[in-house]
Amino acid sequence: MSTRMPQGVDAPAFRKALDELAAIVGKEWVFVDELPLSTYRDAYSPLADGELLPSAAVAPANMEQIQQALKVFNAYQLPIWTFGNGRNFAYGGPAPRQSGYVMFDLKRMNRILEVNEKYGYALVEPGVSYYQLHRHLRQIGSKLWVDPAAPGWGGVMGNALEHGAGYTPYGDHFIMQCGMEVVLADGQVVRTGQGAIEGSPHWQSTKHAAGPHFDGMFTQSNFGVVTKMGIWLMPEPPGYKPFMITYEREEDLAAIFDAVLPLKINQVIPNAAVAVDLLWEVSAKTTRRHYFDGKGPIPDSIRKKIASDHDLGMWNFYAALYGPPPIIENNWKLVEEAMMSIPGAKLYLSRENDPAWDYRIQLMRGEPNMTEFSIMNWIGGGGHINFSPISAPDGKEALSQYNLIKQRCHDYGFDYIGEFLVGWRDMHHILMIMYDRADEVMRKGAYDLFAKLVDEAADAGFGEYRTHLAFMDQIAKTYKHNDGALWDLHHRLKDVLDPNGILSPGKQGIWPKAMRNQG
Known part of the structure; x- marks a missing residue:
């Protein structure tokens, strides 16, 4: 079993939390041994070996398991690191922001929930890769194109949430995102845009709804767990x-x-x-x-x-x-x-x-x-x-x-x-x-x-x-207009949406209050 522990959690409480998580997702989907945990390291890291390694990993299968797991994480104040496909290489891969975090691995959630040929979009879960979506489109006879990032094994959702880019006319992946389902730290489920209308047929057709536009708030952040995302797809051109x-x-x-x-x-x-x-x-x-x-x-x-x-x-x-x-x-x-x-x-x-x-x-x-x-x-x-x-x-x-x-x-x-x-x-x-x-x-x-x-x-x-x-804090501090007002806003949102600070602490230099002095 890993000898790393989450900060501020003792061994008996940690074991008890893992038992409760195993009862939710299945014992086989809670990882504590060194070998499976080694897959969550950054294999290309500029840091020395032994840094940014997790204490455990938990892999839920659906939104309901996410909600139940979040209750456990909150109860024990376990810091978690959430990711979908974990291919973010050159930027840290699947590794956590600090050693000892529990990995919240969403790769099992890999369904392509909808492909709409007429309006040109797909609705996907976090574990769907470019390869998977491309193969699915070809298998169903679709004439829609995926816009892949450079490595095809990356996640459709994850790349868009990280402001990633591709090489077709649909290359700005966040611009092509439309509609999210998000589980907040307290387990509440929110759908953005027209998804907030029950039974709306236009959830993936327009980004806009009455009121503020929140989708961008869940990109490169730690304010919620995105479980579904719409992505616009390019119709195959005639030339x-x-x-x-x-x-x-x-x-x-x-x-x-x-x-x-x-x-x-x-x-x-x-x-x-x-x-x-x-x-x-x-x-x-x-x-x-x-x-x-x-x-x-x-x-x-x-x-x-x-x-x-x-x-x-x-x-x-x-x-x-x-x-x-x-x-x-x-x-x-x-x-x-x-x-x-x-x-x-x-x-x-x-x-x-x-x-x-x-x-x-x-x-x-x-x-x-x-x-x-x-x-x-x-x-x-x-x-x-x-x-x-x-x-x-x-x-x-x-x-x-x-x-x-x-x-x-x-x-x-x-x-x-x-x-x-x-x-x-x-x-x-x-x-x-x-x-x-x-x-x-x-x-x-x-x-x-x-x-x-x-x-x-x-x-x-x-x-x-x-x-x-390794450089998220340093880069956050370069955005220093008006004494860092933008990151002050991030932190105010963090304190309200995630008061226990469990969701990906330190992501993009956004720290919960209890850890802020170390960031």
Whole structure:
């Protein structure tokens, strides 16, 4: 049995609580031994081994078991960590915010409750993955597309609740969310939007209802347990034209996004387009040691050889056009004129024997896959953590952010490996810091680099939209307008909705009152 204990709970009370939980969910769904609990660790963590490990795990099968379990958690004041599919890798995976929490694992709740072909939506439970929903749609003959995140094993609900993104025109997953069922800490069940009308046929058709809009309050938070969520799905278009354009120079990044912005704002390019740097792109098909086995960032001369060997640019831009072929071809003229005006640009409408191309083409047409995990072979050792600041899709701003972050990566001995993903009026910059977890110096360097980037990005006016467990408090403190009024509001809500502080304490830097001084 695990030797870790929840904070403030003695061993006899803990054993009694677990017995009561076993009576609710079944003894086989309460885990206390080290082997099953090891699956709840962050396998790629920048922290030392032995940190952020749970005391136990409980896996309910339905909403009623959740309600009953919450009574036990409240009675014993057990801190729990709630998650659906647990694939949040590079951001902490399924691991808890602190060691000793009880994992509240909702993977057993994996039903696809409804698919509506006419209105283009699905209603899912927390454990439904992109793969599962995609297979179900194909099995029933649906013409609807899933919008998967990069790894297809992730959770449809979990990714939307974490503000995640995909690569089709439905790429902003929270925008495409519609209607939630939530169990509050005291067991009360709330449905948002039109779901609050008994028997409403429009729960997943419109987000709005009379009164405030609460759905966003349950994203990246610890105010309730989401048990059902509607997600809008894209109808299969009559045409699809994916493309890739390579750009020779790092400084082309500014011109790329100045050209992209009007195309995105006007929905000429409707999907979540992405500019991928050379090393991210090539890591799907080779390894760093194949080209360079020295310490520190790869020299420019070797970067140029990599680009030449694989017909790649320093930046590699992917996007797609969708719709009736005549509209695609008309819009394509605008895209080609804008994006090919940058000197040295090379256009690809197909690439043979290129797993990176195949991976992007699948993502942009809603086909889940796992190719992106192959980039873990670039360094070896599995360690990675994503630094994810937000900016506007402005060329000067993108280049400034890139130069700042690349320089810090080099200062700490790491390659810059990143991509810029463009929404309508925002840009997600994803830096993947890769390291060998068995190399203690490298792992510690990745941690220190990340911490440095958080503060420097905030000083430059950039905040992260998502982060690893280890940096939630630091990032929360960068949102400091009016003496941190936003997080003061979060804490006021926490105290009212979860007075015992049992739901995911510390999630996104939101702590219950009894633990706030340590956050």
